[in-house]
Amino acid sequence: MGTRxxxxxxxxxxxxxxxxxxxxxxxxxxxxxxxxxxxxxxLRLAGLxxxxxxxxxxxxxxxxxxxxxTGLEHGVALPAxxxxxxxxxxxxxxxxEAASHGKVPFRIPAGADAxxxxxxxxxxxxxGIGKIDANRARRQELIEQTAEPRKPWIYLIVATGxxxxxxxxxxxxxxxxxxxxxxxxxxxxxxxDYVPEGATREGFAGTYATQENFRLMxxxxxxxxxxxGRYVRLTNYASGLCMPEIASLAGLERLDMMLNDCMYGIIxxxxxxxxxxxxxxxxxQIHARAGIxxxxxxxxxxxxxxxxxxxxxxxxxxxMNEYFGKEAGLADSQLGLGHAFEIxxxxxxxxxxxxxxxxxxRELFPDAPLKYMPPTKHMTGNVFAxxxxxxxxxxxxVMTDQSILLIGMMTEGIHTPxxxxxxxxxxxxxxxxxxxxRLGESFVPAPGGFIEKRASEVLGESVGLLRRIADEGLLTxxxxxxxxxxxxxxxxxxxxxxxxxRADGYFNPASEILEAGNGAAGADQARALTEIxxxx
Amino acid sequence: MxxxxxxxxxxxxxxxxxxxxxxxxxxxxxxxEKARAEGAAMQLAVKMGLDPAMVVHAKGMGPDYTFxxxxxxxxxxxxxxxxxxxxxxxPLLSPAEVNLRIRTGLxxxxxxxxxxxxxxxxxxxxxxxLNVKGHSGEKGLEYYREIRVVNxxxxxxxPDLVARAKAEGxxxxxxxxxVTQRDAHISNAKEMSAAFDAAGERPLLVIxxxxxxxxxxxxxxxxxxxxxxxxxxxxxxxxAYALAPxxxxxxxxxxxxxxxxxx
Numbered sequence: 001m002g003t004r005x006x007x008x009x010x011x012x013x014x015x016x017x018x019x020x021x022x023x024x025x026x027x028x029x030x031x032x033x034x035x036x037x038x039x040x041x042x043l044r045l046a047g048l049x050x051x052x053x054x055x056x057x058x059x060x061x062x063x064x065x066x067x068x069x070t071g072l073e074h075g076v077a078l079p080a081x082x083x084x085x086x087x088x089x090x091x092x093x094x095x096x097e098a099a100s101h102g103k104v105p106f107r108i109p110a111g112a113d114a115x116x117x118x119x120x121x122x123x124x125x126x127x128g129i130g131k132i133d134a135n136r137a138r139r140q141e142l143i144e145q146t147a148e149p150r151k152p153w154i155y156l157i158v159a160t161g162x163x164x165x166x167x168x169x170x171x172x173x174x175x176x177x178x179x180x181x182x183x184x185x186x187x188x189x190x191x192x193d194y195v196p197e198g199a200t201r202e203g204f205a206g207t208y209a210t211q212e213n214f215r216l217m218x219x220x221x222x223x224x225x226x227x228x229g230r231y232v233r234l235t236n237y238a239s240g241l242c243m244p245e246i247a248s249l250a251g252l253e254r255l256d257m258m259l260n261d262c263m264y265g266i267i268x269x270x271x272x273x274x275x276x277x278x279x280x281x282x283x284x285q286i287h288a289r290a291g292i293x294x295x296x297x298x299x300x301x302x303x304x305x306x307x308x309x310x311x312x313x314x315x316x317x318x319x320m321n322e323y324f325g326k327e328a329g330l331a332d333s334q335l336g337l338g339h340a341f342e343i344x345x346x347x348x349x350x351x352x353x354x355x356x357x358x359x360x361x362r363e364l365f366p367d368a369p370l371k372y373m374p375p376t377k378h379m380t381g382n383v384f385a386x387x388x389x390x391x392x393x394x395x396x397x398v399m400t401d402q403s404i405l406l407i408g409m410m411t412e413g414i415h416t417p418x419x420x421x422x423x424x425x426x427x428x429x430x431x432x433x434x435x436x437x438r439l440g441e442s443f444v445p446a447p448g449g450f451i452e453k454r455a456s457e458v459l460g461e462s463v464g465l466l467r468r469i470a471d472e473g474l475l476t477x478x479x480x481x482x483x484x485x486x487x488x489x490x491x492x493x494x495x496x497x498x499x500x501x502r503a504d505g506y507f508n509p510a511s512e513i514l515e516a517g518n519g520a521a522g523a524d525q526a527r528a529l530t531e532i533x534x535x536x
Numbered sequence: 537m538x539x540x541x542x543x544x545x546x547x548x549x550x551x552x553x554x555x556x557x558x559x560x561x562x563x564x565x566x567x568x569e570k571a572r573a574e575g576a577a578m579q580l581a582v583k584m585g586l587d588p589a590m591v592v593h594a595k596g597m598g599p600d601y602t603f604x605x606x607x608x609x610x611x612x613x614x615x616x617x618x619x620x621x622x623x624x625x626x627p628l629l630s631p632a633e634v635n636l637r638i639r640t641g642l643x644x645x646x647x648x649x650x651x652x653x654x655x656x657x658x659x660x661x662x663x664x665x666l667n668v669k670g671h672s673g674e675k676g677l678e679y680y681r682e683i684r685v686v687n688x689x690x691x692x693x694x695p696d697l698v699a700r701a702k703a704e705g706x707x708x709x710x711x712x713x714x715v716t717q718r719d720a721h722i723s724n725a726k727e728m729s730a731a732f733d734a735a736g737e738r739p740l741l742v743i744x745x746x747x748x749x750x751x752x753x754x755x756x757x758x759x760x761x762x763x764x765x766x767x768x769x770x771x772x773x774x775x776a777y778a779l780a781p782x783x784x785x786x787x788x789x790x791x792x793x794x795x796x797x798x799x
Contacts, residue, residue: 172598175598176597176598187658188691191690191691204718204720269690270689270690418559419559419597419601419603420557420558420559420597420603423595423597423603424603
């Protein structure tokens with residue numbers, strides 16, 4: 001597709017260069033630090049599951065025990081596998097249980113002992129990451145056996161709090177036309193520093209993300225995919241304090257898309273910026289490996305800031321998400337960059353402005369599966385007006401070739417959707433898709449016209465802001481309230497205590513495999529290691 | 537019909553016409569099922585007082601549910617003299633007027649501590665009131681020169697809120713609650729007011745959220761409830777009215793700090 005907005009390629013190139021300049025120091029920081037959640041993710045990938053009698057996961061117990069005795073500057077793997085080999089524990093679970101009773105003398109091994117620990121740890125992680133590779137292949141197989149839905153994919157949310165209620169609702173939504181089911185998490189899970197265990201039936205405004213809930217829902221949707229003859233994708237949230245662990249569980253249970261923004265937790269959940277960026281890099285390496293499409297959260301900026309004034313902050317955040325995503329190994333086809341239809345409908349030409357913004361994003365990221373979010377801020381109790389606004393959102397989505405449409409509910413802002421709200425919303429999008437689905441090919445904004453000028457204005461403002469961020473540093477920009485108005489200092493927010501500087505000799509067998517694996521050669525290497533792991 | 541008594545208006549005075557929609561857990565597949573479903577919808581409409589009622593739309597949603605739109609006539613009368621409304625007890629002031637009133641009435645900056653309590657992580661509401669940006673074209677409380685804002689953000693534990701309010705010398709505590717599942721907003725509000733009462737020194741307690749009923753302040757043990765659509769200017773005006781009464785103002789006699797909430 002050629003450009004319809006006559007964007008200046010030199011300006012686009014400059015925007016990407018500035019995003020890279022702003023992002024590089026953050027990547028350096030992420031490469032020289034680890035977090036408690038990254039280390040717990042390593043243990044989860046190695047197969048450690050379950051929780052103690054208080055419901056605290058064994059991965060937390062083990063990481064905490066290692067941190068108290070040897071520290072985590074060398075990573076959890078070296079002392080943990082050394083203790084397994086030298087202490088006669090036959091599994092990570094047995095080790096974790098003994099460690100939680102203070103019965104394990106951890107150390108940082110040296111020489112041959114260190115080599116032995118590294119070999120054992122690498123084998124365990126190769127086995128775990130092999131499962132992620134197998135899931136990726138299995139997804140492809142299921143898509144071939146059923147069918148890939150046509151775009152835009154229709155994205156629907158379920159959120160009952162009870163996984164056993166979510167399942168029939170999700171299956172019903174898929175039968176009614178949803179291509180993607182997102183299970184909203186319980187409010188507050190993002191600020192839990194552990195991942196709950198097991199199937200859960202109690203949640204607040206959402207359902208806990210747990211490995212068992214993931215497994216149950218994916219199995220149900222596999223059944224529905226076969227019934228419908230199209231592959232229904234499952235989405236959850238790799239965000240908050242346990243981002244790397246949830247990403248790992250998503251890979252292990254074949255989730256298909258994950259909400260995973262580079263700054264959302266910082267701005268909207270007051271999670272420490274350093275913690276977020278370090279966790280994010282590891283989680284994106286997992287997503288890259290698992291073939292998971294990430295969804296970024298730029299739509300959120302427009303719920304606090306004005307959607308016209310702050311349009312360029314969306315583009316800036318998308319460029320940052322693209323930079324961080326690609327650095328972590330994600331392909332363009334895995335970058336579900338987000339944006340939203342949130343301009344006040346009372347603003348003159350509001351629909352033209354929405355078209356300009358949506359088309360700009362489409363052209364800046366031609367190969368990304370863009371995720372377009374419906375109006376929320378200007379949805380009122382007037383459900384009839386809301387239904388009309390949602391139809392215009394759907395129309396803008398098909399005209400500008402958006403890839404993923406989150407379906408707007410006319411009762412947005414009143415309650416969690418009724419069954420009938422969802423049905424009407426699907427009727428709305430089906431009508432627009434069937435009536436105007438091919439309008440995109442004929443949508444060519446007039447050269448020099450309002451839409452073209454607006455797009456180039458937003459791009460220009462984005463470059464201006466990126467230049468400022470690149471000069472003063474991203475952490476300073478976040479502290480100044482550049483995104484979503486909120487000010488978040490680099491040493492504020494939750495989770496900073498879980499950030500640890502890496503020592504020389506830091507060892508993370510998962511990162512080794514993931515970083516080597518960006519490409520076919522890496523995948524081969526991982527397979528070879530898997531065979532070693534399996535033969536032990 | 538007397539001026540105080542009215543009926544719903546469709547297109548003629550007094551015609552009593554209304555429209556409702558609802559879902560019943562009944563199938564809408566075969567001809568028999570369709571007839572039964574429409575009959576079921578009619579029965580509900582009649583029981584709700586619509587007579588005559590007309591099912592104008594019925595649509596099956598999956599195998600087990602049917603959605604209906606029903607028009608009908610109600611015979612109920614609305615007696616306007618029996619309608620009670622809570623009128624705003626304070627005047628709306630501009631930011632300059634709020635600042636002036638705080639300067640003259642309080643003689644120092646007014647301290648506001650804001651938070652989302654419990655498991656609620658939705659800071660959008662409290663941020664819209666507190667952040668400079670504000671909303672609906674009105675700047676937030678941070679914009680007011682005479683107000684000092686401490687925004688504690690999301691998921692603040694009640695004991696932490698009480699301690700921080702004391703440490704900051706809060707004149708008012710603003711709490712936002714968005715999540716309402718299992719009435720969490722109600723129980724959290726009660727827990728908060730009880731904790732401040734137990735702590736002795738009680739600042740002005742203000743709670744806000746889209747699902748609160750503004751008339752429930754006494755039940756929840758708070759001084760003021762703001763519902764959906766509240767603007768920062770309304771909150772600032774209320775704070776000035778309640779905490780920095782101007783002389784000759786009716787509020788000058790009102791105790792700013794209410795004691796002994798029954799939570």
